[in-house]
Amino acid sequence: MNAVRVGMVGYKFMGKAHSHAYRDIPMFFPDAPVPVMQAICGRSAEGVGRAAAQFGWAEAVTDWRELVARDDIDLVDINAPSDAHKEIALAAARAGKHLFCEKPLALTLADSRDMLEAAEAAGVKHMIGFNYRFAPAVQLARKLIAEGRLGRIHHFRAVFLQDWIMDPAFPLVWRLDKKVAGSGAHGDLGAHLIDLARFLVGELKEVVGMSETFVKERPLPSSMTGLSAHGSADGATGPVTVDDATLFLARFESGALGSFEATRFAGGHRCTNAFEINGSLGSVKFDFERMNELQVYFTGDDADVQGFRRVLATDPAHAYAEAWWPPGHTIGYEHTFIHEIVELLKSLQENRQPVPNFHDGVLCQAVLEAVERSIAEKRWVSIDEM
């Protein structure tokens, strides 16, 4: 397979990130199949038409049902709001298309399982968009752990901190509506932490959580411009139906202990996605705001140089680095999507499932829902219960 014809549903934030990746891949990853940007789909003809022209899609369409049924599409890329994922994925799988779906996979664990089942029944490839795995510094952390260089892992400590809805005048956008988003900071940000935890340390065994919605009523939006939306002028308000912040503790299957904090109320933190892992032989620290770096500590270092050191993950020894610039020339947020989609395209070429796939989406959703159950029932919840 030398070319993959893509049909994409959604054209906002993630639509732009994915489009940018499709455009860059032939230039920097010439060995991957070429993504052909066949058609982009959105509800507003004007909006999607503008996006198609700006992002470089051959065609703009408004009916996703027609799009997923077309013979000239191999892969359906779903980055519409979360409540639309399931219906589109099921129809696309039935039409025999490979699937690429943004996180969280669906609004509920039951829906996620339906999506996995549909993809498996159709025999198509399925990928979920957990892009942070694909930062070279995160891949380095994984390699150090897999090679046993951090020894037995004791702790995984992670935070995803944002502050874009702290102003009570910020409007009730779709991300604050449970019917559309499933949950708030928990599913939007916590899902990434859970995925990183699973990727780096392994499966979680049990969880206990707490959450809060600090601003319970907000102005209705006058424009749905995502993270920079504006409130309505007529003073109409509506209830916030998702969490502003969710925190939880976890025990991993391996016996390691985890702590997770996802919030949109951490003033001053625009997008702090950070973790620290402590093992018997060493530790690593990652902060997405300095995404090219991994702080590394080894207990075996000489006594006079003990301490964390900064490794810049831009050398040929680091994942994906050779495709880019000479050592020391850093990369950014958009590159995580490029690496993720390279994995997807190569999986199609090699006729194997990409990683992470819908199984990972289901397992992440099981943890998200176990935390919600724990909060509702005020108790530890085992992942096996889900």
Ligand code: SOE
């Ligand atoms: C907004 O909170 C958001 O863009 C998330 O939806 C993304 O998944 C995360 O990567 C950054 O923040």
